[in-house]
Amino acid sequence: MPEPWYNAGRWVLASCRRDYDRNVTSQRPAPYKLGIVGAGQIARMTHQAAVKLGITPRLLAEEHDDAAALAAPHAVFSHPDALSAFADTCEIITFEHERIDLGLLERLEDDGMVLRPGIKTIRVAFDKMHQRRVLLNRGLPVPPFTEVRGPDDILDFASVYGWPMVIKSVRAGAPGERGAWIVESESEALKVLSEQGNRQLMVEGFQAIVKELVVLVVRRPSGSARCYPITEVIHADGVCKEIRAPASIGHRVATEARELALRLADDFDAVGVLAVELFLTTDGLVINELAARPHNAGHITIEGTPTSQFENHVRAILDLPLGPTWATAPAIVTMNVIGGFDRIDPTDHLAEALTVEGVQVHLYGKQPWPGRKLGHVTAMGDDLEQARDLARRAEAALNGRRAW
């Protein structure tokens, strides 16, 4: 019965519009006309956190089945570059991805649009080459790197730092699009270069990684900031599989990581969540990447802390007081549910997963594609082994496997 639904839709939209108009005429504070650029799972969970606080953000989606667009009433479907028209209907804009033209964002901020984070943070977070340079300028620990304008840059870099090296895209690609390649030789490097010729690339020295850590800082415009428990992330096949809190690191490294993250948030005037990805190498901490938005590693904060990264991001960008960020259990483990080549739909296996007592299951409503993040599960425990065991069983169940 398409017609009744369509008619209903006219009402919905008319009602939405009135609601926003009402806000304007009743002089509600400006920051509550909130727009989120992007409509993936990060936006989906940010939207949920905002709704809890009585705020319904608008979303700039790209695809009709974007995870957040499936669950939110105010979604506009358009290319991210159509941001100006979207921004006209909002009074504050935040971002769930980095695929936006920087020049466009600069013009928006110049025109008086409130971007949170602002353009200074955005430039650092969105452009990995610029990011590396500003970190190096501040004497912070980064891998050796250089811009790639042609094969000569790679060969010269190899002559100093040797193989393997990491080729990276300077700007984020589409969801699921690969952005980094570990190459062992000249021929492998040139292959990547020719295949990715249309993207701006950089290389960096391969790091002897002991652990990968993520430190989440949330910061208000005034500068007050809080740090979440440091997480350890486990990758497989280039995808983040598992997130553990607390990270199994010593007190000294933890303090150093926290201080570094808080300093970076201050240095770049971050507002909202700043995710600092770190490598713990045999030579100490090295900064891998910064992301100026709620981060995949922070899914652990939904049940693992009193205030999720999503809620604190919303609070921070609206300049509201931040909530507590301590861990609510001795050990918390999140496992991502990644689509396989069998295209199993985890929704079909909810019943099996929910038999794992006490595991929190989050599904994003996405169609199952190989390599796509379809959901995550979080388990708490008295120690990491207990939490991991629960999370592993639920994740396996959602993917149609048995793990017990």
Added chain:
Amino acid sequence: MPEPWYNAGRWVLASCRRDYDRNVTSQRPAPYKLGIVGAGQIARMTHQAAVKLGITPRLLAEEHDDAAALAAPHAVFSHPDALSAFADTCEIITFEHERIDLGLLERLEDDGMVLRPGIKTIRVAFDKMHQRRVLLNRGLPVPPFTEVRGPDDILDFASVYGWPMVIKSVRAGAPGERGAWIVESESEALKVLSEQGNRQLMVEGFQAIVKELVVLVVRRPSGSARCYPITEVIHADGVCKEIRAPASIGHRVATEARELALRLADDFDAVGVLAVELFLTTDGLVINELAARPHNAGHITIEGTPTSQFENHVRAILDLPLGPTWATAPAIVTMNVIGGFDRIDPTDHLAEALTVEGVQVHLYGKQPWPGRKLGHVTAMGDDLEQARDLARRAEAALNGRRAW
């Protein structure tokens, strides 16, 4: 700029439709085409819980600014009696209120529609006169009561049970519409009778209430059921102001209350949440009312237990395994945010409320009207005093008062 939004709306709706069609063609299990009748704050929080599990329910809303309709993409606006057309687009239906014609629901179930709870539970929950009769038939503790067809019924009841007595509406009214009156004399009773002449009424004996308790049971179609920690509810001016868990009652009373609630859920084939409202009187427990849906007293379960009443309601009606229901803190207190005559908008006072460290603030996005439930706050503590103090401060802040 109304036009772009309107156009965008066509896409949204088209996309929703496709999504549902996809589910049909890909043979997704039936229960995931879920419809919720009603779109108030209960539906809003049920919707959030379903979205977490990857399911986007459709809502049958009444008003364009219904709390859930503001936060959900699939809302149809119509009178509840237009339920048949709504039901055609769903495969399972649940309810957030009791204002629906029972005959219509009977016909829907006869036609093969899956109602959860089913018509047996609905009849008990929606019709308070029928509820009292079936409880009495089972020898369960209920106040003395009788149907009111005219003044004689009230006078005869008074000649046996004396004054005061409670006059009640047999069926639920609109949100905010009063449904019970304590009357002290014949003239007061006749006044209510003449004012409420168009409603079906009953009277019951006034109870010497020591405490008001609510026991929430959640039950799957197969009969497996779980009980939440018993809550104590505090009313003022006929509105629930405060919910405390655990209730300050002895072990014997708690056991009796739990067993009673589980028995009722079994007796009436409840599916989803059954809320059993009890009076603890000097003569023991008396059943006040049953509600076959997530309950206001259960807001405490969002942060106070590992699986909220909303998520367990969704799990139960989809026949999925239930999650744990134990208390996550020694003491949990929820205070409702009720609109005052000053029509203060709690959204305007978020900043003050969020300074109360660790309190969870939930706002429903509603326009502030006197007596309207606009949100709630929940605080955990090592004891009830600590939790109450935090909740009280946040609630006062949201209503523009200072409480510290």
